[in-house]
Amino acid sequence: MKTDENTGPGATAAPVVSLEQAHLSYGPVLALRGATLSISAGECVGLVGHNGAGKSTLANVINGRLTQTQGAVHHRNADPALRNSQNAQNAGIRSVFQELSLCPNLTVLENLRIPYRNMPRKGWRRVARQKMLDALDLVFPGHGIHARATVGNLTIAERQMVEIAIAFADRDREPSLVILDEPTSSLDAAIAQQLLDHIKRFCAKGGAVLFISHMMGEIFEVSTRIIVMKDGQIVDDQPASQFTRASIVDAMGHVAPDEDTSGAGRADRTLGAEVVRAANGLNARAGEIVGLAGLAGHGQAEALAQIYFDHAPKWKSARQPEVVFVAGDRARDGIMPLWSILRNLSLTTLSEFSRKVMVDRSSEADMVQTWKDRIGIRTDNLLNPILSLSGGNQQKVLFARALASSAPIVVMDDPMRGVDVGTKKDVYQMIQAEASQDRSFLWYSTETDEILECDRVFVFRAGQIAAELVGDEITEENILNASFQMQEA
Amino acid sequence: MTSDRLRLLLPVLSLAVLLGAVFYLQPRAMSYFGLNLLFNLAIPVALATVAQMMIIMVNDIDLSIGTFVSFCACVTATFVHDTPLLGYGILSAAVLAYAALGALIQLRGLPAIVVTLGMSFVWGGLAVLILPSPGGASPEWLKTLMNFKTPLVPIAVIAPLVVAFAVHLLIKRSWVGVVLQGVGGNERAMERAGWSVVRLRASAYGLAGLFGVLAGMCLVGLTTAADANIALRYTLLSIAGVILGGGEFVGGRVSPFGAVIGALTLTLAASFLSFLRLSPDWQIGAQGAILILVLAVRLFFVRKEVSA
Amino acid sequence: MSDQTTPDTGHNPLRAFVQKPWLWAYLAAGITFVATSLLAGSGAGSLLYAALTFASFSAIVGIGQMLVITLGPGNIDLSVPATMTLAATLALKFMDTQTALILPGLLVAIGIGIGCGIVNFALILILRIPPIIATLSASFLYQSLAIWSNRGLRIKPPEPLAEFASGGTLGVPNVALVGIALAVCAWLLLERAIAGRWISAIGQNLRAARLSGVPVNAVRFGIYVNSAVCAALAGFLLASFSGGANLNMGTEYMLMSIAVVVIGGSSIGGGNSNVPGIWGAALFMFLIVSMLNSYGLGAGIRLILTGLVIVGVVTLASRKGYSA
Numbered sequence A: 001m002k003t004d005e006n007t008g009p010g011a012t013a014a015p016v017v018s019l020e021q022a023h024l025s026y027g028p029v030l031a032l033r034g035a036t037l038s039i040s041a042g043e044c045v046g047l048v049g050h051n052g053a054g055k056s057t058l059a060n061v062i063n064g065r066l067t068q069t070q071g072a073v074h075h076r077n078a079d080p081a082l083r084n085s086q087n088a089q090n091a092g093i094r095s096v097f098q099e100l101s102l103c104p105n106l107t108v109l110e111n112l113r114i115p116y117r118n119m120p121r122k123g124w125r126r127v128a129r130q131k132m133l134d135a136l137d138l139v140f141p142g143h144g145i146h147a148r149a150t151v152g153n154l155t156i157a158e159r160q161m162v163e164i165a166i167a168f169a170d171r172d173r174e175p176s177l178v179i180l181d182e183p184t185s186s187l188d189a190a191i192a193q194q195l196l197d198h199i200k201r202f203c204a205k206g207g208a209v210l211f212i213s214h215m216m217g218e219i220f221e222v223s224t225r226i227i228v229m230k231d232g233q234i235v236d237d238q239p240a241s242q243f244t245r246a247s248i249v250d251a252m253g254h255v256a257p258d259e260d261t262s263g264a265g266r267a268d269r270t271l272g273a274e275v276v277r278a279a280n281g282l283n284a285r286a287g288e289i290v291g292l293a294g295l296a297g298h299g300q301a302e303a304l305a306q307i308y309f310d311h312a313p314k315w316k317s318a319r320q321p322e323v324v325f326v327a328g329d330r331a332r333d334g335i336m337p338l339w340s341i342l343r344n345l346s347l348t349t350l351s352e353f354s355r356k357v358m359v360d361r362s363s364e365a366d367m368v369q370t371w372k373d374r375i376g377i378r379t380d381n382l383l384n385p386i387l388s389l390s391g392g393n394q395q396k397v398l399f400a401r402a403l404a405s406s407a408p409i410v411v412m413d414d415p416m417r418g419v420d421v422g423t424k425k426d427v428y429q430m431i432q433a434e435a436s437q438d439r440s441f442l443w444y445s446t447e448t449d450e451i452l453e454c455d456r457v458f459v460f461r462a463g464q465i466a467a468e469l470v471g472d473e474i475t476e477e478n479i480l481n482a483s484f485q486m487q488e489a
Numbered sequence B: 001m002t003s004d005r006l007r008l009l010l011p012v013l014s015l016a017v018l019l020g021a022v023f024y025l026q027p028r029a030m031s032y033f034g035l036n037l038l039f040n041l042a043i044p045v046a047l048a049t050v051a052q053m054m055i056i057m058v059n060d061i062d063l064s065i066g067t068f069v070s071f072c073a074c075v076t077a078t079f080v081h082d083t084p085l086l087g088y089g090i091l092s093a094a095v096l097a098y099a100a101l102g103a104l105i106q107l108r109g110l111p112a113i114v115v116t117l118g119m120s121f122v123w124g125g126l127a128v129l130i131l132p133s134p135g136g137a138s139p140e141w142l143k144t145l146m147n148f149k150t151p152l153v154p155i156a157v158i159a160p161l162v163v164a165f166a167v168h169l170l171i172k173r174s175w176v177g178v179v180l181q182g183v184g185g186n187e188r189a190m191e192r193a194g195w196s197v198v199r200l201r202a203s204a205y206g207l208a209g210l211f212g213v214l215a216g217m218c219l220v221g222l223t224t225a226a227d228a229n230i231a232l233r234y235t236l237l238s239i240a241g242v243i244l245g246g247g248e249f250v251g252g253r254v255s256p257f258g259a260v261i262g263a264l265t266l267t268l269a270a271s272f273l274s275f276l277r278l279s280p281d282w283q284i285g286a287q288g289a290i291l292i293l294v295l296a297v298r299l300f301f302v303r304k305e306v307s308a
Numbered sequence C: 001m002s003d004q005t006t007p008d009t010g011h012n013p014l015r016a017f018v019q020k021p022w023l024w025a026y027l028a029a030g031i032t033f034v035a036t037s038l039l040a041g042s043g044a045g046s047l048l049y050a051a052l053t054f055a056s057f058s059a060i061v062g063i064g065q066m067l068v069i070t071l072g073p074g075n076i077d078l079s080v081p082a083t084m085t086l087a088a089t090l091a092l093k094f095m096d097t098q099t100a101l102i103l104p105g106l107l108v109a110i111g112i113g114i115g116c117g118i119v120n121f122a123l124i125l126i127l128r129i130p131p132i133i134a135t136l137s138a139s140f141l142y143q144s145l146a147i148w149s150n151r152g153l154r155i156k157p158p159e160p161l162a163e164f165a166s167g168g169t170l171g172v173p174n175v176a177l178v179g180i181a182l183a184v185c186a187w188l189l190l191e192r193a194i195a196g197r198w199i200s201a202i203g204q205n206l207r208a209a210r211l212s213g214v215p216v217n218a219v220r221f222g223i224y225v226n227s228a229v230c231a232a233l234a235g236f237l238l239a240s241f242s243g244g245a246n247l248n249m250g251t252e253y254m255l256m257s258i259a260v261v262v263i264g265g266s267s268i269g270g271g272n273s274n275v276p277g278i279w280g281a282a283l284f285m286f287l288i289v290s291m292l293n294s295y296g297l298g299a300g301i302r303l304i305l306t307g308l309v310i311v312g313v314v315t316l317a318s319r320k321g322y323s324a
Helices: A055-062 A084-090 A108-113 A124-139 A156-168 A189-204 A216-222 A245-252 A300-311 A341-346 A361-375 A391-403 A421-436 A476-483 B002-025 B032-038 B042-057 B065-082 B084-108 B112-130 B140-146 B155-173 B175-185 B187-192 B197-223 B234-244 B256-275 B280-307 C013-018 C022-040 C044-070 C080-095 C099-125 C131-150 C159-166 C174-192 C194-204 C206-211 C216-241 C251-263 C275-294 C299-318
Strands: A017-026 A029-039 A044-049 A070-075 A093-096 A177-181 A208-212 A225-230 A233-239 A274-277 A283-285 A289-293 A323-326 A409-413 A440-444 A456-461 A464-470
Touching (some): A017 A055, A029 A233, A044 A055, A044 A189, A044 A245, A093 A156, A124 A156, A124 A189, A189 A216, A208 A216, A216 A245, A274 A440, A289 A421, A300 A323, A300 A440, A341 A361, A361 A391, A391 A421, A421 A440, B002 B256, B042 B065, B042 B197, B042 B234, B065 B084, B175 B187, B280 C131, C022 C275, C044 C216, C044 C251, C080 C099, C080 C131, C080 C216, C099 C216, C159 C174, C159 C216, C174 C194, C174 C216, C174 C275, C194 C216, C216 C251
Parallel strands (some): A044 A225, A093 A177, A289 A440, A289 A456
Antiparallel strands (some): A017 A029
């Protein structure tokens, strides 16, 4: 499948960057395996793949923010004495990521000063203003952004435009490769088109772009070559003309469809009355498993958090809470890092099993032991710190924390990150079993096979519900169709 | 831009309202001598507030600025007066110590609030060692400078504004100020762009030390003597001044003019209350009330801005 | 301070004991105690008695402050000294040296503490003022109230109350008994009560605590009120002990309340508090001053060394992966 030869060293001048069998692992997790590619001047490389396929990891290895654990990364004119990130900067590699790297307290022109380290010191404001406006005019003609405006006061789209313009701006070194990670996510169609036009011009003049996007139309419009990633690997790398939309979706992969379990319990249950309805139309009935699908970061997590906060009191502790939450972003939303497994597991149910002010420690131990066996937490001592567990087992603790309560509604925010296949199946069964006892689940997942478990699915796009699928309509194809903006050329 | 103007407008308005009230109550204050009296201690307070602003700019808080200014005042009233060379040497070392603290805080990821709290003991101890009982004398040139008769408007009003302007040039106009503010705005972005945050934080603390030294010297020039507790109140006054002047605790949002005007407002608030013939008992409390009031008004504005 | 996160698994009790962070505060206190009593020549017994007496005021305010700091970065109560002064002044004025009014006087002090705590938290919650500046500006108000009501007079406490505060039971100062009782309550709260779990959870991760059903506002409210009540109680006892309230009586306790928390081994990052350490640190802070005194060192050196100890402790504690 690989066609590195086309673009390998020697095809053109020295490539801007090339990777040879680059691996990157976080502990036992392989985020990138055996990536081999090179990007030369004049190329616009489109990079596609599901969430978690390793696109951002690859981009971060290319720009030197992450260092490969195996293999090699060569930047043009690299000095082996310097660090990767330094070499990437010297080679003129610049990146625009979704998390903004602007300083909101500074003005637009001052923000150019941050990456432009050796700007002439005399009259730098004039220089910065000119270069900033030149760059904005070049990429987004008619942008209407003032160079003296404070970034914090700009709209998100304007900030994104500033960030992109800074990446293309003329500094001490010419940009040779610009990495754009979902650059159009907060831009409207007309401005996105300006960006695409600029990318084409930039590449025609000998620049290179790595363009990461979920928008198929954009990928096809600008790319000369498309790289498809799946499970941390590059699975396809060919000139854009060799692909069709269907072949890309195909290469990105159906995520292990498992006909044995998917939708197994769906038909058996009778659903009760509606128990949740949010302002955006999201709703669930008693005993129903409702899926929230769509691409990551399209408003599903916010919708779930809103439902939780609407139902959970800030002042009172309910002995029988109405709703419980299973976090997916464990570090941000779930884990108490200083605590033991036991304390982490019992947090939500403390006032349920203790009748008085004090923690009933023997019921606590019983309850935790029961759940340890039931959900299979692999540890020999529940008093060990939570962080001694693997990610998957930490996740099980969070599941148990929520499921142990009697709350009729369970909200799950992509809770299967880093969980192995066997555990996933156990959890699916547990969810089905709980649902048949009239518990409702609101389940946001980025993985299709989990969404296929649901009775009803809301597909989110750009913060809104793009489609509601029921029963047999819940297919991967329908979900993809609703979540990708399939612009027809 | 509008919100930045709004931020500055609020302290200016508070100052104007207070000043108007003072003139209404005591028309005689509307004179050269009266203004001088009203803003008597404004210069050192403004300098100390600027020092605090440097620290708040990089998302930290300095609980030791009051004792540090006292220490500097003691050094000025003794060493600088008696053996100038040694005196200036000590003051320079103090600035370097401040910079080193900034580096230490960044390198080890320490909570600035606790480190500066500890340092407040150290500066206080040094001050007591140097000047166990009130005394010392101001260097002659400093006394002359502080009592310089400027035409039309007294120096107590002009000097803080000059300080504000100079700091504005340094922080808001020069590239150094931009990268220092960048640390408060987005530390990670600074690191990624290859800046040494350790060096930048050390610079911000060094600047704070410098302005603390200046505050101590000016204070001695005005009072012509020093004691180890002379400026303890400055810690709280300076934090309040920065916040009153539109600064935020996080995000590197500070305004030099705002901070200085905030300091002037707090100085004036004390004078105003004495003009009111309100018993001096209420002076501190009124300062607290003014602070709460301004923050409440600001919250009201910010909310409006968000909903608009 | 990550040691404390490793619960003792029972495999090696000795090691687990050595890893207790509060041990160091007691060790330091012990060493300074020996050094002082050897040098001072005065009896070790009277030194211990004095240490227990003076440390108890620091410990009481320290317990309140510790719970606030446990709530996580940014949480701190700077109104401690003003609350102490205000509560002491008003309570003593109310009692007006009448023995019959001792108990109501205590209630007045506690009521003032509750009031200050409510004001503090209202500023934090409703006006969304950062806790540092909220407690600071509120403390200005309390201070003025105290000045206004005190008017420079030194009102004496009722005789029996003064006797109680300076006296002892079975060789232990009464104020120390109060301090120890409070420490035991705080320990029970943190280690055994549901609310203690909630406090620690909020300090570790406020968002995750909310998402786990912790009533965050109620807990934070309780903690700020508690801190003010501790300060009020300490002020009440201190004024009774020292023969009257004066306006500067609280001054040193702002720094002291934070210092004992830090030296006592609680994490400044929140979530992890250490009750026994408070007493160790409070004893240490008093003993180091008396040690330096007995070495004939002046106030200056004492302050400098105290400061360096605080900075040193924080720097050493950070080595084990502390992150702000």
